[in-house]
Amino acid sequence: MQLTDTRAIVTGGVSGLGLAVAQHLVANGGKVALFDVNEEKGAAAVAELGESNARFFRTDVTDEAGVATNVAEAKDFLGGLNVAVSCAGILGAGRVLGREGAMPLSQFQTTVMVNLVGSFNVAKATAEVMQHNEAGTDGERGVIVNTASVAAYEGQIGQAAYSASKGGVVGMTLPMAREFSRFGIRVMTVAPGVFWTPMVDGMPESVQQSLAASIPFPSRLGKPEDFAALVAHILGNTYLNGETIRLDGATRLAPK
Numbered sequence: 001m002q003l004t005d006t007r008a009i010v011t012g013g014v015s016g017l018g019l020a021v022a023q024h025l026v027a028n029g030g031k032v033a034l035f036d037v038n039e040e041k042g043a044a045a046v047a048e049l050g051e052s053n054a055r056f057f058r059t060d061v062t063d064e065a066g067v068a069t070n071v072a073e074a075k076d077f078l079g080g081l082n083v084a085v086s087c088a089g090i091l092g093a094g095r096v097l098g099r100e101g102a103m104p105l106s107q108f109q110t111t112v113m114v115n116l117v118g119s120f121n122v123a124k125a126t127a128e129v130m131q132h133n134e135a136g137t138d139g140e141r142g143v144i145v146n147t148a149s150v151a152a153y154e155g156q157i158g159q160a161a162y163s164a165s166k167g168g169v170v171g172m173t174l175p176m177a178r179e180f181s182r183f184g185i186r187v188m189t190v191a192p193g194v195f196w197t198p199m200v201d202g203m204p205e206s207v208q209q210s211l212a213a214s215i216p217f218p219s220r221l222g223k224p225e226d227f228a229a230l231v232a233h234i235l236g237n238t239y240l241n242g243e244t245i246r247l248d249g250a251t252r253l254a255p256k
Helices: 016-027 039-049 064-078 105-130 160-183 205-213 224-236
Strands: 007-011 031-036 054-058 083-086 142-147 185-192 244-247
Touching: 007 016, 007 064, 007 105, 016 031, 016 039, 016 083, 016 224, 031 039, 031 064, 039 054, 054 064, 064 105, 083 105, 105 142, 105 160, 105 185, 142 160, 142 224, 160 185, 185 224, 224 244
Parallel strands: 007 031, 007 083, 031 054, 083 142, 142 185, 185 244
Antiparallel strands: none
16 A cells, blocks of 8 residues: 555544654655544644644544544545554553552453454444455555554553553454455554653653663664554555564563
8 A cells, every 4th residue: 555545544643653653644645534532632733734634533432433423524534544543542550459459440441441442443443444445456455553562462560451451452463354354454463662652751861761771772762753654664565464563672571
């Protein structure tokens, strides 16, 4: 798929990894629909990207009916739909047995609902539309890219809920890719390592340097542009399918 032909829905698209993907796609001639809950950042993102290139849709990814409605409206704005990139997610950090007692089940459920169920909800709603596209190179009709985390493999103490949710995203990648193969829809997942976030930006410089030093090579935190570049490559390489790619500088998370 050529980036100029990209008509994409990006969840979590008004900040961080999602915004970087949207910026990359628009810079290369694509159009994007930004699904997020932050209206203020949504307006700022559209102003930056241009109203002819981007539109914001307030979206709770766990809302089945709401996602279906917004996918239909996004398709109309985009003039088609052939890409879905899910970056919406929450940390849900907390020990199972914390100082104040056991983790409330609601905290675990909310993390799984947003990170895993939300990704599934968007994938199935967009695939339902993509299956009717005209086939392109290799018979391709669409691409779905989900976001997991290296915590899916080496979850740290306090990441039981987060790791479970991201492990689920990894786990559904291959069966979904196999099922959608008859429609010409590819499904891929990216598992980022330690990336630069607003939370990291507020840490003391010594802590930032320590985090960067823990990355084997290159010894720096991941940048949103690194993530966006990988997503762009996935879109362009039709032989990438049913796989999770770690994007982590060879890091492996310690227990804590």
